[in-house]
Amino acid sequence: MEIKNQKIGFIGTGVMGKSMARHLLKAGYEVLIYTRTRSKADDLLEEGAVWVENPAGVAKEADIVMTMVGYPSDVEELYLGKGAILENMKEGTIAIDFTTSSPKLAETIFMEAKTRGIHSLDAPVSGGDIGAQNGSLSIMVGGDEETFESVRPIFEILGSNVVLQGKAGAGQHTKMCNQITIASNMIGVSEALLYAKKSGLDPDKVLSSITTGAAGSWSLSNLVPRMIKGDFAPGFYVKHFIKDLKIALDSASEMDMRTPGLELALSLYEELAALGEGDSGTQALIKVLER
Amino acid sequence: MEIKNQKIGFIGTGVMGKSMARHLLKAGYEVLIYTRTRSKADDLLEEGAVWVENPAGVAKEADIVMTMVGYPSDVEELYLGKGAILENMKEGTIAIDFTTSSPKLAETIFMEAKTRGIHSLDAPVSGGDIGAQNGSLSIMVGGDEETFESVRPIFEILGSNVVLQGKAGAGQHTKMCNQITIASNMIGVSEALLYAKKSGLDPDKVLSSITTGAAGSWSLSNLVPRMIKGDFAPGFYVKHFIKDLKIALDSASEMDMRTPGLELALSLYEELAALGEGDSGTQALIKVLER
Numbered sequence: 001m002e003i004k005n006q007k008i009g010f011i012g013t014g015v016m017g018k019s020m021a022r023h024l025l026k027a028g029y030e031v032l033i034y035t036r037t038r039s040k041a042d043d044l045l046e047e048g049a050v051w052v053e054n055p056a057g058v059a060k061e062a063d064i065v066m067t068m069v070g071y072p073s074d075v076e077e078l079y080l081g082k083g084a085i086l087e088n089m090k091e092g093t094i095a096i097d098f099t100t101s102s103p104k105l106a107e108t109i110f111m112e113a114k115t116r117g118i119h120s121l122d123a124p125v126s127g128g129d130i131g132a133q134n135g136s137l138s139i140m141v142g143g144d145e146e147t148f149e150s151v152r153p154i155f156e157i158l159g160s161n162v163v164l165q166g167k168a169g170a171g172q173h174t175k176m177c178n179q180i181t182i183a184s185n186m187i188g189v190s191e192a193l194l195y196a197k198k199s200g201l202d203p204d205k206v207l208s209s210i211t212t213g214a215a216g217s218w219s220l221s222n223l224v225p226r227m228i229k230g231d232f233a234p235g236f237y238v239k240h241f242i243k244d245l246k247i248a249l250d251s252a253s254e255m256d257m258r259t260p261g262l263e264l265a266l267s268l269y270e271e272l273a274a275l276g277e278g279d280s281g282t283q284a285l286i287k288v289l290e291r
Numbered sequence: 292m293e294i295k296n297q298k299i300g301f302i303g304t305g306v307m308g309k310s311m312a313r314h315l316l317k318a319g320y321e322v323l324i325y326t327r328t329r330s331k332a333d334d335l336l337e338e339g340a341v342w343v344e345n346p347a348g349v350a351k352e353a354d355i356v357m358t359m360v361g362y363p364s365d366v367e368e369l370y371l372g373k374g375a376i377l378e379n380m381k382e383g384t385i386a387i388d389f390t391t392s393s394p395k396l397a398e399t400i401f402m403e404a405k406t407r408g409i410h411s412l413d414a415p416v417s418g419g420d421i422g423a424q425n426g427s428l429s430i431m432v433g434g435d436e437e438t439f440e441s442v443r444p445i446f447e448i449l450g451s452n453v454v455l456q457g458k459a460g461a462g463q464h465t466k467m468c469n470q471i472t473i474a475s476n477m478i479g480v481s482e483a484l485l486y487a488k489k490s491g492l493d494p495d496k497v498l499s500s501i502t503t504g505a506a507g508s509w510s511l512s513n514l515v516p517r518m519i520k521g522d523f524a525p526g527f528y529v530k531h532f533i534k535d536l537k538i539a540l541d542s543a544s545e546m547d548m549r550t551p552g553l554e555l556a557l558s559l560y561e562e563l564a565a566l567g568e569g570d571s572g573t574q575a576l577i578k579v580l581e582r
Contacts (some may be wrong), residue, residue, distance in 0.1 A: 078307075103490070126504045140500045163500045166494055171491040177483040177497050181506035184479030187552035191475065192468040195539070197393070198546040200466040201457055206468050208455045209431045213417045214527075215472035217508030248486070254488040258580045260559065261478035264551055289549045 003174035007032065008154075009062030011055050011078065011085070012099070013041050016125070017068035019132035020158050025049060027157045034058050038174040050119035059088035064151065068098040071243055075101045080237070091117035094147060097288040098139075100179075100240075102247050103172035103255075106142060110168030119147040122168060124157065126174035128235055129251070136160040140178070147233045182219065182282075183245055183265035189220050190286040193227055203228045223283040242269050266274040299321065299445075300353030302346050302369065302376070303390070304332050306417070308359035310423035311389070311449050316340060317447045325349050350379035355442065359389040370400045382408035385438060389430075391415040391470075392464035393530075393538050395545075397433060397557075401459030411436040413459060414463055415466035416450065419526055427451040431469075431517045433461035467539040473510065474536055474556035480511045481577040484518055494519045514574040523568070523575040530569035533560050 006029065010021040013035040014067045024031050025048050033049045034039050034057070045051055052058045055078055059065055063163075065085055067078055075097060079086050088108070089095060095113055097106065097120075106122035113120035121143035132139040137159035141148055148164045155162040163172045195204045203224075211221050224231070225277075245266040272288045297320065301312040304326040311336055315322050322340045326332050329342065336342055343349045346369055350356055354487070356376055356393065358369055366388060374490040377400070380386060386404055388411075397413035404411035412434035426448035432439055439455045446453040456465045487497045489544050492513075500510050517523070536557040543550045563571075563579045 015572050046431045064452050125545055126501070126506070128505070131504075157412075161500060161503055163496060165496055165500065169494055170490075173486070174497050174500050175503040176490075177492070177503070178501040180486055181476075181479045181483040181501065181508075181511060183509060184482065184552065185506075188472045188475030188479075191490075191543075191548075191550050191552050192472040194467050194548060195464070195471055195543060195546070195550075199461075199467075199542070199549050201461055201464055201468070205454060205456055206465050208430050209452060209456065209465050210417070210469045210472065212452060213422075213429050213469070214419070214471045214509045214513075215417070215476075217476060217503050217510075219508075220472060222505075251490070252482075252486060253561050255486070257482075257485060257489050258582070259482050259486075259553055261475065261482050261552075264555055268551065291549070 005062060006063040009033070009052070009058035009065040011035065011058055011065065011067045011188065013044055014068065014131040015099070015129050016132045018044060018070065019129065020066075021049060023135050023157050024154070031042050032058050032062055055085050056083050056088040059085035059234055060090070064094045064096065064154070066090060066096045070099070072101045072105050072247065073120070073128045073240065075099050075109075076105055080112060084154070086113055086118060086128055089116070094119045094121065094151060096151065098121050098123050098125055100175050100244050101281060103169035103171060103251055106172045107169040117186065119144065120168065121147055121151070122171040123155070124171055126175065126178050127159070128163050131159075138169045139163070140165050140166050140174035142166055142172060155178060155226050167194065172252070176244075176251055179241070179244040180248050182263050184261035186223075186282060186285050187261070187265055187268065189217070189224050190227070190289050194289050226281070227283050227286045232280040234279065234281040237278070238269060238273055238280050238282055238284060240275060241282050242266065242278075245269065274282050292320055295432055300324070300343070300356040302326065302349055302350035302356065302358045304335055305359065305538050306420050306513070307389070307423045308337060310420065310541050311357075311359065313338065314426050314448050323349050335572060337504040344508065346376050350376035351381070353384065355385045356380060356443070357387045357389060361390070363392045363538065364394050366390050366400075367396055371403060371492040374569045375531040377404055377407060378411060380407070380409050382510070385410045385412065385442060387412045387414050387442065389414050389416055391466050391535050391538070392463060394460035394558040396468065397463045401434065410435065411459065412438055412442070413462040414446070415462055417452070417469050429443065429463035430454070431456050431462045432456055433459050433463060464542070467535075467542055470532070470535045470551050471539050475552035476508055477514075477576050478552070478556055478559065480508070480515050481580050482561065483516070483579055484515050484539060485580050488494060501577055517572070518574050523571040525570065525572040527573050528569070528572050529560060529564055529575060532566060532567075532573050533557065
């Protein structure tokens with residue numbers, strides 16, 4: 001089957017999903033879309049996407065069904081619920097979930113898909129809205145190698161760093177490694193900025209000394225300058241980060257793993273959300289420490 | 292006064308101090324040295340440094356006295372003790388402490404020096420043994436601007452990122468920001484690697500997905516590969532990191548600052564030292580989580 005002949009269904013065209021679907025349209029694919037609030041898809045429809053009334057309808061028509069929704073519960077309902085997509089996808093088609101979700105659920109979906117002759121990949125991404133816009137996402141994939149290779153050209157339209165990490169669930173596990181790493185680092189950079197302020201230093205000058213060495217990180221270079229300016233607009237929502245950290249913690253607990261940093265980060269972010277900051281960007285963490 | 296006519300005294304020629312003194316020799320300075328174990332200075336003496344029998348002797352002869360020792364207690368004894376360097380330095384000379392030490396002690400030394408007509412700078416560095424060897428250290432300086440400017444050419448022999456952060460103590464405070472940032476991040480990268488292993492992922496493959504994005508950091512790129520290989524040789528000693536984190540915590544406590552990440556990191560590193568890993572590199576932290 002010539003790749004461009006594949007009909008792609010995209011369910012969930014929020015900030016991330018919209019940019020991704022747009023890249024597929026630009027690459028010449030026929031893209032069927034469904035998202036909860038139709039008005040949010042208006043621009044994609046103008047750009048050539050085809051509206052479908054419900055997920056089942058997308059599943060019936062598409063050769064590849066992609067999903068990018070919010071929470072594991074949304075993923076579960078979408079894939080496994082009554083009248084949901086696995087029930088309606090054709091044999092031999094491929095389901096790809098870009099949502100950051102539970103590794104265990106990804107395995108369940110893979111098995112359930114398999115019994116129906118459907119191929120499934122978990123493929124969470126990192127790189128945020130900017131990465132989605134630029135097609136420069138890191139895509140962390142779990143599933144069969146053959147299925148992965150068959151859609152690799154499509155992944156490479158969406159991302160610049162596409163890696164098959166292992167079998168079903170491995171994409172989600174990798175994303176958890178990503179979020180676990182970020183979680184503790186956010187505490188460190190927030191404490192460092194607060195220390196700089198309290199000790200009377202010029203935070204920008206401090207950054208000029210410490211970003212290039214062993215303390216250097218993406219968060220230090222990209223988020224601390226926003227903290228300094230008091231810019232707490234979301235690059236990545238606190239509420240979504242909490243969701244991810246909860247998935248990571250559940251998964252780590254099942255593996256009987258010690259995660260003091262992850263637990264501390266989750267408790268601080270929950271404290272932050274309780275302050276009404278769930279819709280702020282993750283850099284708002286400093287507000288918890290400043291209290 | 293022409294810079295090269297200045298006679299530099301260097302006290303403490305351990306791993307870091309030795310490389311730094313060597314750069315000064317190569318740049319054409321007369322360098323007087325003293326270090327606790329004379330045999331450790333043999334190569335510097337062969338390269339042209341001049342041995343002096345004690346710190347007081349260095350202080351009496353040098354125009355600029357540099358120190359790079361171990362703990363704040365060493366710094367205190369060296370600068371403020373009986374027969375110590377401030378007592379013996381000539382009026383108008385300059386004392387520069389490169390040791391990572393207490394900000395408060397740096398202020399005390401500055402004031403005590405001032406009453407004697409001596410100029411003092413606190414100038415802790417980051418960049419490790421490699422940075423010292425390459426002359427690519429980040430040097431974070433606290434003290435008077437005039438004094439700083441008068442020795443800036445010398446700092447620039449030793450480091451590639453030289454910043455006057457503020458008044459006396461500001462160099463140490465900046466170094467604390469550096470260490471605080473590293474501390475929590477070390478927990479995050481260790482947990483992420485452990486999670487990767489426990490969930491059956493290939494850690495190198497995980498790194499290929501996560502180092503380039505929002506989880507990226509110096510520690511993730513430079514220390515996690517060593518953890519994966521089981522290479523716990525010290526780039527930076529656990530015991531020295533514990534010293535730094537204690538200074539940071541003392542200082543933060545005085546400022547009545549919330550530092551849950553720093554406290555957690557210190558307790559984990561103390562647990563690690565209690566396992567007999569004080570002389571390992573900081574990347575050994577994963578051993579605590581693996582228990």
